[in-house]
Amino acid sequence: MSTRPTLAAVAACAGVSPSTASLVFSGSPRVTPSTRERVLAAAATLGYAGPDPLAASLRRGRSGVIGAFVGERLLYAFRDPVAVQLLDGITEVLGPHGVGLLLLAGDTGRPSTEQIGRIPLDAAIFATCGLEDDPALDQLRARGVPLVVVEGPVLDGVVLIDIDDRRGTRELARHLHDLGHRRVEVLTMPLRLDGRRGPIDGARRARAHYRDVRHRLEGVEDVFGPVPAVEAASNAVDEGTAAGRALLDVPAHRRPTAVIAHSDMLAAGVLQAAADLGLRVPEDVSVAGFDGADLHWLGDTRLTTVVQPTDEKGRAAAQAAMDLVAGGSPRDLTLPVTLRIGTTSGPAPS
Amino acid sequence: MSTRPTLAAVAACAGVSPSTASLVFSGSPRVTPSTRERVLAAAATLGYAGPDPLAASLRRGRSGVIGAFVGERLLYAFRDPVAVQLLDGITEVLGPHGVGLLLLAGDTGRPSTEQIGRIPLDAAIFATCGLEDDPALDQLRARGVPLVVVEGPVLDGVVLIDIDDRRGTRELARHLHDLGHRRVEVLTMPLRLDGRRGPIDGARRARAHYRDVRHRLEGVEDVFGPVPAVEAASNAVDEGTAAGRALLDVPAHRRPTAVIAHSDMLAAGVLQAAADLGLRVPEDVSVAGFDGADLHWLGDTRLTTVVQPTDEKGRAAAQAAMDLVAGGSPRDLTLPVTLRIGTTSGPAPS
């Protein structure tokens, strides 16, 4: 009662050696049915529910836990359909392997360096926080934990799962260019997580933390050349609305004819802002996004966007992590994106 | 290079015993600064990044990981703002304690009984899946893992964090009754996760898996007596829309004057259905929800709802789990809810 029985106790009770008992619980076929039954009976008698995962993990050298870092506090990270879908893709692969997913949120100020050192992880996936100088990342590297980053920094010995951000926004930009748009503005996701919003200058851009943001900007510039860009403080709909209002609530001759947002969430906000200002989409202004998330509350409006294979990205990341744990050395991967033209882009107003 | 250094190696290199080295890494004040430095220097030389969490866990008897069960597949569970907020509340407490949150989703058919047995958990929280006969729950109980259930079944030795569902819907029902409503219908969350939807009969109701659903139904009946109820197949907006259409698309004299949904998500769907049918809310029909989630896409519409302290619920569950791990015996808890009257409830049409 006071303490849970051990495998050794079960073995003793069944009159076999601990090794044999262990074989039974690991489902080895090399143990006689009668012996197996005797051990299981002893286990039932003693109320033994199977080997202690901690001890087994130590011996095996693996804990069966893979960590996923999401940059922000959970509450905000999970408002982002892309983050959720990514995690879903990850669990889809991990689950059947009997591997658990541990969430690590960089919420409470200090990114819990303490915590990271104390938790048994077989590998870690940097899911939505591709910082280039994340201390948590460094620490895990030092500990020798296999690492996978999703759209993160390029680092030695770290597997990178990427998407072709730049090509995506380039095609999108070309689409808008073909429609006659010349006055285009970009609304980006945060360059750093410091709550800043507003126009992006060179200095700010140079200090960008996130590679994907840079790439999505470059794709647009491949077509339009230098383009005014505005930064949102977070990837949230109301951020998009606020930024959209600032972009669109100007005299018509100075108003952009198209707004390219770096995410569907932000684009949805811009649509809202346009509606608030009485602007028609796409007649008065075209709006485009990125991600291909299905934002059900948009109703019949189909956003013009760059569709990325988010779930595939999650699965690939998880698979890479599993491979690393198994001792393999999976290769970096860049997944393709596709342009999806919806009802929010049209010819530039004359 | 081939294998990571151990604490013993560091100790040897520093010329101290393993025990002393261990003291250094656990930050004990009882070790001389010069010794400490020597050990740390040796660690740096060998590239030792701190004690192996697995070994430490085994010795300590704790892994620093707490599991959270979310019933459905992640993708669906996280569409529910309540689930997300609950998890956020949990991490809010766990994070500062250096404890990680492991997500366990009952996704892939078999609820991964295998997985549960292999993962080192200090405690588990059943977050959004209060099944009364969950095999995972039984297994964890057998293993002696401390358990907390949120709005789940009442079980011996399991801490229950609850909210006052029944009182909440009772007050809501009284509000509607006071407004003159007499023809009221209820739209419930799933009674079981079997994908069934439609009117609920006695047999179905008797086989309900979820206590909170029952309680929310009883609260309404406390005021209105037996009331027709319809079940949604999941807690999703479009489920609410489908059910709402079925409820409202009938001749006016048979149409309910008020629909009480068991969640804000479902209520949002009903609002959508009403809009689709050209019904005004609340002039033609009143709609109420439950949760107090802020569904930003509702715009200016403020849903009449029962507000539950979701984050507080998460924090309480996490705190209880921490207490259990520490050897305490936290008490069950029932948190209060409050009625919030919005713009979607008004006098019954005559």
Added chain:
DNA sequence: TGCTCCTGTCGAATCGATTCGATCGCCGTC
């Protein structure tokens, strides 16, 4: 009957750290 081969079971080492009680040396005090 004797030898080999195979199968089921056992012993013992191992995974890597933590921790309690013991020890050793040093300083202060009587």
Added chain:
DNA sequence: GACGGCGATCGAATCGATTCGACAGGAGCA
């Protein structure tokens, strides 16, 4: 000068299972 006390360090047991190589006994074959 001897002894008490205290603080830093060390030894060794322990956490609970896994696993490899050894071993014993029975079956098959010559």
